[in-house]
Amino acid sequence: MQPPILEIKNLSKAYDHGKNPALVNFSLGLNKGEVLGLLGPNGAGKTTLISILSGTLRDFSGSVVFKGMDLFADRQLRNQIGIVPQEMAFYEELGAMENLMFWGGLYSIPEKELKKRAQDLLALVELSSRAKEPIKKFSGGMKRRLNVAIGLIHQPELLLLDEPTVGIDVQAKVSILDIIRQVGLQGTTVVFTTHQLAEVEQTCSRIAIMDKGIILAQGTLNELIRIVGEKDIVIVSGEFSADRFSDAIKPLIHNDIEILSITDNEAHLAFANSEGIPGMMQHLFQQHVSLADLKIKSPNLEAVFLKLTGRSLRD
Amino acid sequence: MSRTILIIKNDIKRRLKSPLSTLLFLIIPFAMTALIGLIFDPGAGGETKLPPIKVLLVDLDQNIASKFFIGAFDQKQLKDMFQATTVSENEGEKLMKKGKASAMIIIPERFSLDLADQKSVRLVVVKNPSEEFLPAVVEEFADTMAVGFSALAQIFADEIKIIKLVGNTSLEKISFAELTPFLEMSRVKIMAIKKFLSPLRIGLKTSVMAKPGQVSKAKGFNIFAYILPGMLIMFLLFIVEASMREIQSERADGKIRRMMFSPLTTHELMLARIFSGWLLGLLVCSLAMAMGALVFGIDWGDYFWLFILVAVTCFWSAAFFGMLNAFFRNKNQAGALASPIILVSAAFGGSMLPLEQIPSSMRWLAGFTVNNWFITGCREIGAGAIPLVSYGVLLVSGLLFGLVAVMALQRRLTT
Ligand SMILES: Nc1ncnc2c1ncn2[C@@H]1O[C@H](COP(=O)(O)OP(=O)(O)O)[C@@H](O)[C@H]1O
Numbered sequence: 130m131q132p133p134i135l136e137i138k139n140l141s142k143a144y145d146h147g148k149n150p151a152l153v154n155f156s157l158g159l160n161k162g163e164v165l166g167l168l169g170p171n172g173a174g175k176t177t178l179i180s181i182l183s184g185t186l187r188d189f190s191g192s193v194v195f196k197g198m199d200l201f202a203d204r205q206l207r208n209q210i211g212i213v214p215q216e217m218a219f220y221e222e223l224g225a226m227e228n229l230m231f232w233g234g235l236y237s238i239p240e241k242e243l244k245k246r247a248q249d250l251l252a253l254v255e256l257s258s259r260a261k262e263p264i265k266k267f268s269g270g271m272k273r274r275l276n277v278a279i280g281l282i283h284q285p286e287l288l289l290l291d292e293p294t295v296g297i298d299v300q301a302k303v304s305i306l307d308i309i310r311q312v313g314l315q316g317t318t319v320v321f322t323t324h325q326l327a328e329v330e331q332t333c334s335r336i337a338i339m340d341k342g343i344i345l346a347q348g349t350l351n352e353l354i355r356i357v358g359e360k361d362i363v364i365v366s367g368e369f370s371a372d373r374f375s376d377a378i379k380p381l382i383h384n385d386i387e388i389l390s391i392t393d394n395e396a397h398l399a400f401a402n403s404e405g406i407p408g409m410m411q412h413l414f415q416q417h418v419s420l421a422d423l424k425i426k427s428p429n430l431e432a433v434f435l436k437l438t439g440r441s442l443r444d
Numbered sequence: 445m446s447r448t449i450l451i452i453k454n455d456i457k458r459r460l461k462s463p464l465s466t467l468l469f470l471i472i473p474f475a476m477t478a479l480i481g482l483i484f485d486p487g488a489g490g491e492t493k494l495p496p497i498k499v500l501l502v503d504l505d506q507n508i509a510s511k512f513f514i515g516a517f518d519q520k521q522l523k524d525m526f527q528a529t530t531v532s533e534n535e536g537e538k539l540m541k542k543g544k545a546s547a548m549i550i551i552p553e554r555f556s557l558d559l560a561d562q563k564s565v566r567l568v569v570v571k572n573p574s575e576e577f578l579p580a581v582v583e584e585f586a587d588t589m590a591v592g593f594s595a596l597a598q599i600f601a602d603e604i605k606i607i608k609l610v611g612n613t614s615l616e617k618i619s620f621a622e623l624t625p626f627l628e629m630s631r632v633k634i635m636a637i638k639k640f641l642s643p644l645r646i647g648l649k650t651s652v653m654a655k656p657g658q659v660s661k662a663k664g665f666n667i668f669a670y671i672l673p674g675m676l677i678m679f680l681l682f683i684v685e686a687s688m689r690e691i692q693s694e695r696a697d698g699k700i701r702r703m704m705f706s707p708l709t710t711h712e713l714m715l716a717r718i719f720s721g722w723l724l725g726l727l728v729c730s731l732a733m734a735m736g737a738l739v740f741g742i743d744w745g746d747y748f749w750l751f752i753l754v755a756v757t758c759f760w761s762a763a764f765f766g767m768l769n770a771f772f773r774n775k776n777q778a779g780a781l782a783s784p785i786i787l788v789s790a791a792f793g794g795s796m797l798p799l800e801q802i803p804s805s806m807r808w809l810a811g812f813t814v815n816n817w818f819i820t821g822c823r824e825i826g827a828g829a830i831p832l833v834s835y836g837v838l839l840v841s842g843l844l845f846g847l848v849a850v851m852a853l854q855r856r857l858t859t
């Protein structure tokens with residue numbers, strides 16, 4: 130097997146003079162051509178990780194090896210990485226083509242070649258017809274697409290995207306994920322961060338779940354789902370507080386029923402055997418916990434996430 | 445270097461693409477000149493913002509016309525502007541030597557009688573050599589008065605002959621205030637025929653204490669030439685600071701992070717930013733100075749040396765605010781700290797108060813402000829000199845700030 134293209138080892142970073150840890154011995158390996166989804170709730174440390182990799186955040190410990198070399202020792206090495214920041218990092222008063230020419234120009238790509246690449250990228254992100262318009266007039270989704278295109282202008286071997294789908298509508302998200310898949314198919318290694326489960330489920334060859342600065346689990350979708358086992362996920366909701374529900378359900382907790390998460394008005398439980406569900410309902414009724422709704426789902430990434438972090442993954 | 449040029453080109457392109465914000469910057473000089481015009485245009489009846497100027501009056505004539513002249517300083521509007529003291533010639537000279545007043549006006553003997561005889565008379569203005577601005581105002585005022593007296597003497601030639609009849613008898617009873625309505629009535633008449641009055645009966649003889657005999661040109665003073673540079677440098681600082689704040693916004697919106705991922709280095713970036721700020725400052729400054737020449741008739745002096753002064757001043761401003769913005773944590777901090785810095789430097793550097801009027805105990809502080817070096821530079825060029833000291837100070841400190849800016853940005857971007 131080939132050595133990994135990127136190897137992050139024991140990366141630690143804390144803000145506010147060490148009081149606020151954002152990454153804690155974070156380790157992750159990445160193989161060439163992989164599309165890795167880095168899933169984590171807000172504040173998990175995703176942006177911190179991308180910032181360290183992009184060289185704009187110092188005072189961390191640990192090592193990052195890219196293509197067998199220390200990433201931070203060699204500036205030219207970093208130039209082979211493409212970055213798509215969480216922010217719309219381009220000049221809104223200029224057009225899409227002008228932006229691509231500017232950002233590409235920083236890499237000293239010959240003008241003719243640069244122009245060709247820019248045109249190809251505009252086609253990839255479906256902005257060819259609006260190449261000259263000022264970006265100010267673009268929709269959120271179009272801006273996100275351009276943001277991705279700029280990250281690709283120097284044909285990086287590794288592309289890092291920080292929440293590329295945040296704040297846009299469903300259709301625009303689908304289109305961004307489509308672009309990411311295509312980039313992956315062309316042989317570029319991709320890491321993208323998100324706090325949305327559906328995105329990694331659809332897009333990635335491998336998924337890593339992180340929270341509070343560490344990786345909790347990683348693998349393919351199927352590997353991860355095996356963490357919760359072949360269990361049914363039951364979501365109950367109603368007029369109850371988290372404490373009230375915890376107390377009420379306690380006597381039922383044994384190997385067959387597992388608590389994934391409990392919040393006010395909603396609880397996620399995993400059942401090894403769905404025959405236990407009516408008994409649970411009856412028990413709750415006797416405990417005067419009134420349920421308004423109950424859903425049964427087959428095991429999914431959300432359940433894995435809940436089990437690992439104990440909290441729900443919402444915006 | 446090619447990347448620096450790429451960023452500069454891109455900046456210019458952006459400025460042209462969104463001309464509104466750039467236009468806004470360019471409008472400032474126009475607004476500024478209009479503002480100055482409003483404040484100092486006597487026709488608008490606006491009060492001058494200057495504190496009273498100390499003037500010594502020496503009355504060697506002691507007759508009706510001189511009483512008139514001295515009485516004029518008792519008028520309300522003039523009282524706000526001048527703090528006049530009547531003194532004997534000896535006393536006056538002593539006080540002037542001590543620098544106790546900005547100027548001394550000497551009304552010569554036979555002033556009234558000569559005026560009545562339609563002979564040419566002269567008012568002598570002795571200026572304090574350590575001040576430039578205030579004595580010039582006095583001179584300007586005396587000049588205006590002289591024109592007025594000239595007019596009176598010609599229009600009311602017959603009436604003025606009374607002076608001769610009355611002779612040297614005391615005229616304490618006649619006050620200027622009593623005559624004001626009469627003067628007011630004839631003012632329109634005076635204005636209308638002013639241009640036909642020639643030659644003027646009253647001339648103005650100016651001398652500077654330290655160099656007796658040197659007579660300055662009566663028309664050489666232009667109040668705007670003294671005010672505009674001070675205002676201009678203050679506005680320039682605000683404008684350049686606003687453009688250098690781009691360092692902050694580009695850091696906040698991820699553009700700089702994206703740039704740092706490319707082969708672009710921090711010093712290439714800072715160089716480009718400083719150049720862009722410099723270019724904008726140069727544009728605004730040139731425009732304001734052209735306006736000053738066209739609207740207020742300011743004679744700036746040699747345009748080549750003026751351009752050099754403007755160029756180094758804009759460079760200094762861009763480098764200085766480049767440095768501050770590299771130090772500042774974020775846009776808010778930049779906004780909160782930059783304005784006080786500009787205002788303090790305006791206050792001590794001669795933008796708000798003429799340098800002459802800053803108490804001498806604080807005058808030395810001016811040397812630490814760009815305002816001072818720019819204003820004195822403008823004056824020196826206006827007087828036909830080359831402000832080598834201003835060039836040197838601004839260039840050397842500007843280069844220093846530029847260097848620190850690069851280092852600060854490097855630190856800021858990687859921690
Ligand atoms: N510049 C900063 N200064 C102090 N704390 C920060 C800073 N940036 C991030 N943090 C903290 O570090 C943690 C991780 O943040 P971040 O990497 O932005 O998470 P994510 O991108 O996954 O939402 C959070 O607790 C956040 O509050």
Ligand SMILES: [Mg+2]
Pocket residue numbers: 175176177215292
């Ligand atoms: Mg983030």
